[in-house]
Amino acid sequence: MKFALAGNPNSGKTTLFNALTGATAHVGNWPGVTVDKREGSYKKLGEKIDIVDLPGIYSLSPYTPEEIVARNFIVDEKPDCVINIVDATNLERNLYLTTQLLEMDVPVVVALNMMDVVKKSGNEVNATELSKKLGVPVVELSALRNEGIHDVMKKAYEVAKENRKGHSVLETEDFYDLITKVEEKFVELGESSPLFKAIKIVEGDEALCAKYPQLVELIKSDKEKYKDNDFGGDFEGMVADARYRYITANYADTIKKIDKKTESKSDKIDKVMTHRIFAIPLFIVIMFVVFHLVFSEDLFFINGISKGNAGISGETAINVFTGMGYDDIYLEEMTGVITEKYEEDFGDEADDKLNSAISYVANKVNVELQAKGEEIRYDDIDNLALEDMEIEDLQELLVYSGGDVEEVNPVIGIPSPGVFLQSWMGFVTGKLIDLGAMISETWPAWLSGLLCDGLLSGLDAIFSFLPQILLLFLFIAILEDSGYMARVAFIMDRAFRGLGLSGKAFIPLLMGFGCSVPAMMATKTLEEEHERDMTIRLTPFFSCGAKAPIWAMLAVAVAGSFLGDIFVFSIYLLGIVVAIISALLIKAFGKVKEVPPFIMELPAYHAPQFKNLMAHLWEKLKHFVYKASTIITAAIVLIWFLSNFGWAFWQGMVGIEDSILASLGRVLQYIYYPLGFTWGSEGWKYSVATITGLIAKEDVVATMATLGITEKTIALSNAQIYAFASYNLFTLPCFAAIGAAYGDSSKKGFWITLLWWLGCSYVVSLIIFWLGYLFEHVLVVGIIVALLLVATIILLFVYTAKKRKKVLAN
Amino acid sequence: MEKRLNEFNVGEKGIVRKIVAEGNIRRRLFDMGVTPGANIIVKKFASLGDPIEVTIRGYELTLRKSEAECVLMEVE
Numbered sequence A: 001m002k003f004a005l006a007g008n009p010n011s012g013k014t015t016l017f018n019a020l021t022g023a024t025a026h027v028g029n030w031p032g033v034t035v036d037k038r039e040g041s042y043k044k045l046g047e048k049i050d051i052v053d054l055p056g057i058y059s060l061s062p063y064t065p066e067e068i069v070a071r072n073f074i075v076d077e078k079p080d081c082v083i084n085i086v087d088a089t090n091l092e093r094n095l096y097l098t099t100q101l102l103e104m105d106v107p108v109v110v111a112l113n114m115m116d117v118v119k120k121s122g123n124e125v126n127a128t129e130l131s132k133k134l135g136v137p138v139v140e141l142s143a144l145r146n147e148g149i150h151d152v153m154k155k156a157y158e159v160a161k162e163n164r165k166g167h168s169v170l171e172t173e174d175f176y177d178l179i180t181k182v183e184e185k186f187v188e189l190g191e192s193s194p195l196f197k198a199i200k201i202v203e204g205d206e207a208l209c210a211k212y213p214q215l216v217e218l219i220k221s222d223k224e225k226y227k228d229n230d231f232g233g234d235f236e237g238m239v240a241d242a243r244y245r246y247i248t249a250n251y252a253d254t255i256k257k258i259d260k261k262t263e264s265k266s267d268k269i270d271k272v273m274t275h276r277i278f279a280i281p282l283f284i285v286i287m288f289v290v291f292h293l294v295f296s297e298d299l300f301f302i303n304g305i306s307k308g309n310a311g312i313s314g315e316t317a318i319n320v321f322t323g324m325g326y327d328d329i330y331l332e333e334m335t336g337v338i339t340e341k342y343e344e345d346f347g348d349e350a351d352d353k354l355n356s357a358i359s360y361v362a363n364k365v366n367v368e369l370q371a372k373g374e375e376i377r378y379d380d381i382d383n384l385a386l387e388d389m390e391i392e393d394l395q396e397l398l399v400y401s402g403g404d405v406e407e408v409n410p411v412i413g414i415p416s417p418g419v420f421l422q423s424w425m426g427f428v429t430g431k432l433i434d435l436g437a438m439i440s441e442t443w444p445a446w447l448s449g450l451l452c453d454g455l456l457s458g459l460d461a462i463f464s465f466l467p468q469i470l471l472l473f474l475f476i477a478i479l480e481d482s483g484y485m486a487r488v489a490f491i492m493d494r495a496f497r498g499l500g501l502s503g504k505a506f507i508p509l510l511m512g513f514g515c516s517v518p519a520m521m522a523t524k525t526l527e528e529e530h531e532r533d534m535t536i537r538l539t540p541f542f543s544c545g546a547k548a549p550i551w552a553m554l555a556v557a558v559a560g561s562f563l564g565d566i567f568v569f570s571i572y573l574l575g576i577v578v579a580i581i582s583a584l585l586i587k588a589f590g591k592v593k594e595v596p597p598f599i600m601e602l603p604a605y606h607a608p609q610f611k612n613l614m615a616h617l618w619e620k621l622k623h624f625v626y627k628a629s630t631i632i633t634a635a636i637v638l639i640w641f642l643s644n645f646g647w648a649f650w651q652g653m654v655g656i657e658d659s660i661l662a663s664l665g666r667v668l669q670y671i672y673y674p675l676g677f678t679w680g681s682e683g684w685k686y687s688v689a690t691i692t693g694l695i696a697k698e699d700v701v702a703t704m705a706t707l708g709i710t711e712k713t714i715a716l717s718n719a720q721i722y723a724f725a726s727y728n729l730f731t732l733p734c735f736a737a738i739g740a741a742y743g744d745s746s747k748k749g750f751w752i753t754l755l756w757w758l759g760c761s762y763v764v765s766l767i768i769f770w771l772g773y774l775f776e777h778v779l780v781v782g783i784i785v786a787l788l789l790v791a792t793i794i795l796l797f798v799y800t801a802k803k804r805k806k807v808l809a810n
Numbered sequence B: 001m002e003k004r005l006n007e008f009n010v011g012e013k014g015i016v017r018k019i020v021a022e023g024n025i026r027r028r029l030f031d032m033g034v035t036p037g038a039n040i041i042v043k044k045f046a047s048l049g050d051p052i053e054v055t056i057r058g059y060e061l062t063l064r065k066s067e068a069e070c071v072l073m074e075v076e
């Protein structure tokens, strides 16, 4: 048997669903739309019962994908029973949907949820009376407390064995004869749920009217009679009005409300959270705390306080996002101290002296190890860099150079939970890679390479940020479940409307600064498909944590003429500016849609439920792991193959310089030529790095290092560096993010998005490079062109604003 | 006295008389219970002055001023 759960958003469907199905639950997508489809089974009734959690809806009108999905499911797939969850604290509006469900030929049980809240407030709902009026069983329950949930199933099981014919609360209306007329025709045609369909035809439902034009014709003349009533002959309005009138007239006596003068807790909380002046600052604080808990390595600001301003260099600011572990930071500090010492002591000769000192220490370590019968630690002593040495050896090097190890004590704060979990995850995946290396030791080089360098390191790149993704999700889920998210949309809507987005789009975009993957998955809460597409399209422009190392590297290279941290800041700013311009462009030249309505419920605040949160996280985790283990892995292995084999791949592995990827890079070099950063003989290395960045954006830096380009050896002009940075900022994000975009965009929207990313990266880099080039060579022309550009953007603003006014006026 | 919902101040009460919107917005307003005869109290404005929050049929509803403009009210 199959039961469906239907009800308003926030009526407790998912809570009930989780309580009933437990571990059997599984989430997919409804075909063709990005609406979650939850399915599971219930086994306590002798027979296994499949349960489907329909999307939350207020009505069975055909205006949102959720409504269409729910309606088609009930009409076409004919569940054995529909369990209609009704929020007992809000009967009036919830019963509106019930009156529509009752019109379908399907057994219905009304589950009166949130009874705990009703009882606590001292109110009463008369379930027996309600059941008599509705003509279907009504069961009281509290999904949250697990009270009455099995009674609902038992009742549903009982009524599922019988057929039920739909009936309507509209029977007493004077236009009911129109409905009967159409209903009879539907019965003749042998259609399912004739009454429901008849009412839809009378209402003028687009989909059904297109399908049965003869029935529309049938009642056309009858409809004329109502042309001059209060609704101007609009039957949608007349039907909705009739339903609410019926509810108001009949259900008042099933509820006993104690009129309380004091305001509810929810009201009190809301007074603060959406306060006219404090709302926005409060929101900023909340988001800062969330980001801080996920990405900060210094939870209690110990570093900032003890070191004062000295610690807040550009790099430290970036570390907040990258979340390096203790060893990384110690290593960085140590290499910094050593390098500085040599520069101070030897000036121009510093590099040579340092190299010989490195050789000396490395050699000494090797010899000592050999003496103990162990394997040597450093193979290639001549090319050894400080960063490649073990910490203990660095300490020895410092002592050897006459320094003091005690001097090296970076003040490390207590890491945030996110950073802590991340380093733990890194530890696990690191061990996994070691294990892989051990297992594959005797394998042929290509096979062990495939396992260690391809599969395992690829997965490492993706899984290392999984803890932070999940944690970010947990916080978002808390904000969502508590009811705050709806308020955020309320607070921010005005600011976003000019961009063709609603306030709800703000959270995903903001999360983009952390990681695009959860950000894109969070667009699920947006109602309109095109708004979801647009938000996903803009998300990667909000520079994510993994891109920070690229900026850090380039900041060093660009410095000299201006400060590194200004460079980094300007990149973040550039992302936001281009996102805004993109939104305006898409709005100005895309199909102009009706501005999506913003008429929504602000649900009462709830304390978030641990069980629901965990179920939610578990869902996301499964989803992510599934993606990572299929598409993403395949893509990573492909890139591994391209970078380790030449065109004659049967002849075995080659260095990356001779790989297929390198030759692709050389082709790309010419495509990128107008963008400046691939000029010169080393240009192909930059184009290769843009490809490997698809695995994870940190890999841009890693690949360049492999090819011999570090922050110290970048030989690009500032204009070229800027163009390279903006290319990486706007181009395709990593595979994980592309996967997320694919999962949550519409089919067509996804391809446009890919093109948009590619086009945007090319065009913006082109503009930036040539603008910079002009500035570097012919300053005056550069300034004029820049001014023209700014003027164009302002015109764009004005143009879209005008167009919007026109749409609104119509 | 008749007034549109977007002209209400915080704390003002009224009864819905008529909806003058079209299509999507009209249907959405009806579905959320904004039908003739419904009581509405304006609760607050968002920080930037728009959208507004109202109490209707015992729950909190938010809508933009442009949408509230379509709701003709009888002031109480």
Ligand SMILES: Nc1nc2c(ncn2[C@@H]2O[C@H](COP(=O)(O)OP(=O)(O)O)[C@@H](O)[C@H]2O)c(=O)[nH]1
Pocket (backbone or CB within 6 Å): A007, A008, A009, A010, A011, A012, A013, A014, A015, A016, A056, A113, A114, A115, A116, A117, A141, A142, A143, A144, A145, A481, A482, A606, A607, A608, A609, A612
């Ligand atoms: N007090 C109380 N809260 C509930 C009950 N059922 C659900 N909730 C809460 O109502 C909110 C919305 O529930 P959810 O299951 O997500 O609703 P859905 O949108 O219909 O899936 C959550 O915060 C739940 O914890 C209940 O029986 N009593």
Ligand SMILES: [Mg+2]
Pocket (backbone or CB within 6 Å): A010, A013, A014, A056
């Ligand atoms: Mg739900």
